[in-house]
Amino acid sequence: MSNLAFDQNENMNTVAQNPIPTEGGEQLDDIRPIPRVTIQAFCETESISRTLEMTAQDRRMAKAHVKVHMGGIPAAVDFYANAPTPNLIVVETKKTGSDLINELGHLSQVCDAETKVVIVGVLNDIVTYRDLMSRGISEYLVAPITMADVMTVITKIYVSPESAILGRTVAFIGAKGGNGSSTISHNIAWSISSTYQTDVVLADTDMAFGTANINLDQDPAQGIAEAVFSSDRVDDILLDRLLSKCAEHLRLLAAPSTLDRAYDFEKKAFRQVIDVAQRGVPYVIVDLPQQWTSWTMDILASADEVVVTACPDLTNLRNTKNLLDKLIQMRPNDAKPKLILNQVGVPKRPEINVSDFIAPLDIQPLAVIPFEPALFGTAANNGQMISEADQKHAVSESFDKIAQILTGKAEFKQEKSNSFDIRALFKR
Ligand SMILES: Nc1ncnc2c1ncn2[C@@H]1O[C@H](COP(=O)(O)OP(=O)(O)OP(=O)(O)O)[C@@H](O)[C@H]1O
Numbered sequence: 001m002s003n004l005a006f007d008q009n010e011n012m013n014t015v016a017q018n019p020i021p022t023e024g025g026e027q028l029d030d031i032r033p034i035p036r037v038t039i040q041a042f043c044e045t046e047s048i049s050r051t052l053e054m055t056a057q058d059r060r061m062a063k064a065h066v067k068v069h070m071g072g073i074p075a076a077v078d079f080y081a082n083a084p085t086p087n088l089i090v091v092e093t094k095k096t097g098s099d100l101i102n103e104l105g106h107l108s109q110v111c112d113a114e115t116k117v118v119i120v121g122v123l124n125d126i127v128t129y130r131d132l133m134s135r136g137i138s139e140y141l142v143a144p145i146t147m148a149d150v151m152t153v154i155t156k157i158y159v160s161p162e163s164a165i166l167g168r169t170v171a172f173i174g175a176k177g178g179n180g181s182s183t184i185s186h187n188i189a190w191s192i193s194s195t196y197q198t199d200v201v202l203a204d205t206d207m208a209f210g211t212a213n214i215n216l217d218q219d220p221a222q223g224i225a226e227a228v229f230s231s232d233r234v235d236d237i238l239l240d241r242l243l244s245k246c247a248e249h250l251r252l253l254a255a256p257s258t259l260d261r262a263y264d265f266e267k268k269a270f271r272q273v274i275d276v277a278q279r280g281v282p283y284v285i286v287d288l289p290q291q292w293t294s295w296t297m298d299i300l301a302s303a304d305e306v307v308v309t310a311c312p313d314l315t316n317l318r319n320t321k322n323l324l325d326k327l328i329q330m331r332p333n334d335a336k337p338k339l340i341l342n343q344v345g346v347p348k349r350p351e352i353n354v355s356d357f358i359a360p361l362d363i364q365p366l367a368v369i370p371f372e373p374a375l376f377g378t379a380a381n382n383g384q385m386i387s388e389a390d391q392k393h394a395v396s397e398s399f400d401k402i403a404q405i406l407t408g409k410a411e412f413k414q415e416k417s418n419s420f421d422i423r424a425l426f427k428r
């Protein structure tokens with residue numbers, strides 16, 4: 001529901017004033033906690049910046065990362081010329097008409113594809129409102145605004161049943177055991193969360209032998225097993241208790257990595273936990289064991305992206321061909337699975353060269369990662385990510401590049417220099 005209530009008589013071209021919450025925040029009571037989104041605001045007046053700062057302190061915003069700057073749209077344009085954009089940008093402006101559209105055009109050129117924009121403006125005019133909505137602006141609030149206005153808008157974008165699901169799921173599977181699929185998935189989760197300052201949940205579904213806890217140096221008492229074995233009870237509150245914080249923007253749903261019980265699951269066993277995670281964070285990375293079961297197939301079928309990691313030998317080639325064909329058949333309306341070639345160039349090991357490997361697959365790999373035992377071994381033994389062990393290493397750069405492509409930011413950066421249409425750039 002919008003906080004902008006239209007007058008019954010639209011011919012009057014006016015928008016009703018934003019409702020004022022009563023003392024004690026009666027209107028806030030109905031607002032659900034806001035998920036782990038990043039929000040940055042660029043204000044022109046002290047009063048709007050104060051309202052946003054106060055909103056950021058509210059308990060319902062405890063999971064969101066909010067930063068409030070001054071300087072309005074021009075400051076935002078400067079800032080994002082060299083920085084990734086957050087999930088939501090709030091800009092205050094007194095500009096109207098073509099001046100406003102021009103400034104927004106500049107902003108759209110530095111915005112990443114999935115970033116939403118909310119404007120706090122001065123015009124109480126339905127024509128302006130409709131124009132901005134049609135150009136991809138998520139909401140236009142008329143100043144002055146209240147905390148309830150701000151939270152209602154964020155709820156409308158990220159929490160209400162009509163809002164699009166926040167999180168994208170990327171599932172990683174190896175074409176053969178030991179290919180490095182898990183290691184790569186952990187490093188990609190790390191790279192997305194640290195490069196883009198956006199929240200990521202890494203779900204390690206290899207119950208018996210999962211390594212995310214070791215690689216991220218965590219030893220949580222609970223994790224994904226509790227979520228899956230009490231699947232019907234999983235909600236955002238339980239999930240929060242099961243997540244262990246690895247970095248400011250990275251949380252792990254760790255596998256128990258113990259052999260106390262058998263881990264047999266129904267086809268839909270992981271659906272609820274992944275669904276709840278997806279509603280709470282912008283990215284969910286799922287590390288799958290190298291198994292072909294009804295539940296791994298179900299996760300692969302429903303993920304937004306699938307990444308297959310292969311090594312350059314004949315068994316891998318056969319398995320990769322089978323996996324890619326099957327995944328394309330299972331996901332006819334989704335992006336094709338992505339391929340990473342890993343552990344290329346093991347000394348003295350005969351291998352299929354990269355071009356011969358990919359020729360029958362009709363796919364270009366996202367990356368070709370060399371065999372680097374010292375680097376991977378040191379990182380693994382120290383409970384570190386590759387970029388923590390050696391940030392300048394080409395493998396760290398490969399992981400950043402893969403993260404950029406999987407989040408859609410790379411493709412966007414190529415497009416954006418040609419475009420000045422804010423409709424094309426906001427709200428995708
Ligand atoms: N490019 C590489 N160079 C050297 N060692 C690597 C490389 N990639 C991964 N490794 C190492 O290979 C081993 C297996 O990696 P990992 O556990 O990630 O594989 P996996 O595909 O998830 O295996 P599983 O089938 O058990 O799930 C780890 O010790 C890891 O550090």
Ligand SMILES: [Mg+2]
Pocket residue numbers: 181182183206288289290
């Ligand atoms: Mg693994």
